[in-house]
Amino acid sequence: MRLEQLRIRGMRCLTDVSMALDPAINVFVGANGAGKTSVLEAVFLLSHARSFRSGASEALQQRGAPQLSIFAELRHADDRIFRLGLGRAGARWDAKLDGDNVTMGQLVSDCAVVCFEPGSHALIAGAADERRRYLDWGVFHVEHDFLGSWRRYQRALKQRNSLLRSVTASTDELFAPWEAELAQTAHLIDHLRRSYLDLLRPKLEASIAGLLPELGAVELRYRRGWAEDRDLAQQLRDTRGRDLARGHTTLGAHRADWSIVFERAPLREHLSRGQEKLTALACLLAQAELYAECRGEWPVVCLDDLASELDQAHQAAVVAQLCAAKAQVLLTGTEVPQALQTLPSRVFHVEQGQLTRLL
Template identity: 70%
Template sequence: MRLESLRIRGLRCLEDVAVPLGPGVTVFAGANGAGKTSILEAAFLLSHARSFRSGAKDALLQRGAAGLSVFAELRHDDGRGQRIGLGRQGVRWEARVDGDVVSLSELVGECAVVCFEPGSHDLIAGGAEERRRYLDWGVFHVEHEFISAWRRYQRALKQRNVLLRASTVPPEALFLPWEAELDAAAGVIDRLRDLYLTALRPHIEKAMAGLLPELGPMELRYRRGWAEDAPLGELLATQRGRDLARGHTTIGSHRADWSIAFEHAPLREHLSRGQEKLTALGCVLAQASLYAERKGEWPIVCLDDLASELDKAHQAAVVGQLGAVGAQVLVTGTEVPEALQAGPTRVFHVEQGHLAPLL
């Protein structure tokens, strides 16, 4: 799929910017703080309903602006076109597809954007939350049962946590229905996450063999968030006392995690910063490649600050690979990366939140 145009209003330094986009590679070049990353953020927002940059969603809204909106014309590989948009007025977010108001998950279900950026190494070196988000975005796109199980789980978790924090300990009978619900929903979530990671494994293996062959074969490990040998419902009952003391639910799908171990770097601490980045890149590309296998079209791939994140050989390899499969690629940099200077590339110059075509 690809974006044919992007219209961004009230997002960080972008007051009102229209971005016409072609297939293949587009580069946004400009000085630090010009607004390049914000353009990628706008595309990513349509596909995740959140930014890839950490921090409050409020920071996205341009200072002093009443609202922000991102609209795009999306073209699928089968020729189908869609107009998609996400906007925020006050505290309310609203998503649209072809003029109709839809839920955020419906919007996110239409549009797939993956992003490799300076914060991506958190996927390897950071906390479990980042890895669960990555995993769940992938599962959501290929397994339709996932979203309803996830919602049921979140609701039950919230209710159980309310009980755990009550000023007087509620009777067991109040806990049991929520614990049964958590058990049922977690069963579905765990099965789908596990299936997804199994399907993802060959894609990660292939990506890593290209990016980090020196680390040898890799292994993908998944932890579901509670002991392997007992049903979650039972464990929640036996651990209720401990959870009451902590004031929250300490086991379950919301504590799941996964990791990658290489034969020549069995622990995450064995990876250099550069290797962490390449591993994260491999994960992002693998996720896009699995999406393409399942959906028949590649997601849009954003590469933020490509030249400062990767050496020239890796820049060329990645862009070459994505070019070969026909993915739309949006790249940013203070200059046009050397690896892209030979290929057919559209370049925009970004300056203080404004855009001018260069080539």
Template identity: 30%
Template sequence: MYLKSFSHQGIRNLASGKFELSPALNIVYGENGAGKSSLLEAICLLTSGRSFRTNKLDLVTNEEATQFIVFGQNEEQGRFGLNYQKKSKTKLIKIDGEKAKALSSLSRIYPTQVICPESYHLIDSGPSERRKYLDWCLFHVKHQYHSEWKQYSANLKQRNALLRRSSKPDLEQLEIWDKLLCDSANKVNQEREALLLQLEQTVLATIAQLNIEFCDSLTMRYYPGHSGDLAEKLRGNYQSDTDSGFTKFGPHKADIRLKVNGYLAKDYLSRGQKKILINALLLAQTNFLKTQTNKDSLFIIDDFSSELDQNNQRELLSMLIAQNNVQIILSCLQLDSLKWLEKGYNNAHMFHVKHGNVTPIKSSETY
């Protein structure tokens, strides 16, 4: 299954448009400021309900427009889309003529991976990016996980509300909420830990396929957001949790400890090496998903040539193309850097972007 066609209206500097996509490789090219990232962002909004550049949808909406609309079509769902209204801040999601409540119904259709300058947060930033990485897999692989996580979040919210009610801990009430929180935390931790063990094997296999020797010794370990027993940890911190009005320990603070040669990847690897590892981590997720659920993925790569050197670009793109389960949409400034692809850029669908206008171009005319 792949995204066959895509249409957009009211997105940043882009003029409205509709075009057909290739199930394999799609190349978006054009000068700086033409609108390439905006186009990729629009596709990402359709397939994940989110932008990879901002969480403020007002910024994505054309400055003179009151709304944006993105629509796509595939064989299974028919037409599906997202409409955002700037004034009321409402999002309307439609899948095959039916209204859907949550953005998650869009992201279930196409598991979407994005490689962009912000992807590097996965290694360099705090734990939340790594939790997202793990939860992304769980979301697509284990359907019950979404409700288990929602249950944990609801319990956490209640406990935090209780902490804020008074400057003295309400011991009786806290005990009740701790029990519920620990039960739901156990479920979340068990799912995450089990999945990470499996995922680590796929990551190592992908690293071997991509010949990333500096990552031979990579380990991925789950840290559940506390040491020792969670119930005890919570009990030992009643006063400090009440002072801050926030629960300090639990799966909402979990992390994946990524280590190479025994050191944290963020402290040990060079910037270039981190980029290569992140690509392998994302590619591994895609492979994992295929083996677990038979689902195909969409891979969005923004500003392809600036992110990796020529050799690594080739390794990554060749491997993505060889997957057969990945639809690729990449943007670049110039096509020269992709001339190593087979004649006609592997029959890619090509899109030239100029001053916000997207024009499909025959690949044979540009090669």
């Protein structure tokens, strides 16, 4: 898939910018703080309904702007064209597809974007939340049953947590219906996650071997969030007293996690920051390749500040892989990276929230 047109209004320092994008490589250059990353952030929002930056979502909307809006024309590999719209005025997000109001789930199902940026090492070194988001985004795009199960699970979890904070005694009459729903949907989610990881594993092994061969063989480990040898409903009953004291549910699919273990770096702490970044990049590229295998087209690939995140050899390797896959790439930097200087690309200069095409 590729974005052909992109317009951003009222987002961070971008008051009103429009661009026609190249189907292959697009480079956004400029000084720090010029607004380059915000362009990639807008594209990421269309695919994830959240930013890859940390901080409150209210900061996305430009101060004084009446609203934030992102519009894109997206062409799929079969030449279908969709017009995507995402807007926000105050706290509410509105999504549009070909001019019609749609749910956020409908919008993001039609647009797939993966992004490697300075905070991506958190996928390896950060909290489990980041790894679950990575995993569930992939499952969502290849398993049609996932979204419905995930929504049912979140509803039951919210209800059980509400009970834990509002009652003083553990009674089956109150808790059992929600625990049964939690258990049923958690097992469905766990099955879909495991199936997805089985598909991802060989691609991840190959991707990591290409970027970090010095670390030896790699193993992907998954923990589902409750004991493997017992039913979740029974475990929830057994832990009600503890959960009442804590005010939240401590077992379930929302506690799942996965990790990567290297033969020559068995603990996460054995990895340098650079190795964490390369491992995270390998995960993103493997996920993009699996998406392409399942859906027949590569997602849009965003690379924020590539030159400062990777050395020249790794930059060249990544760019060569993406070019061979014919993926659309959006890349930022203070200047055009050396790995791209001999390749045809569309270059935009960004300065104080204004965008000018150079090449």
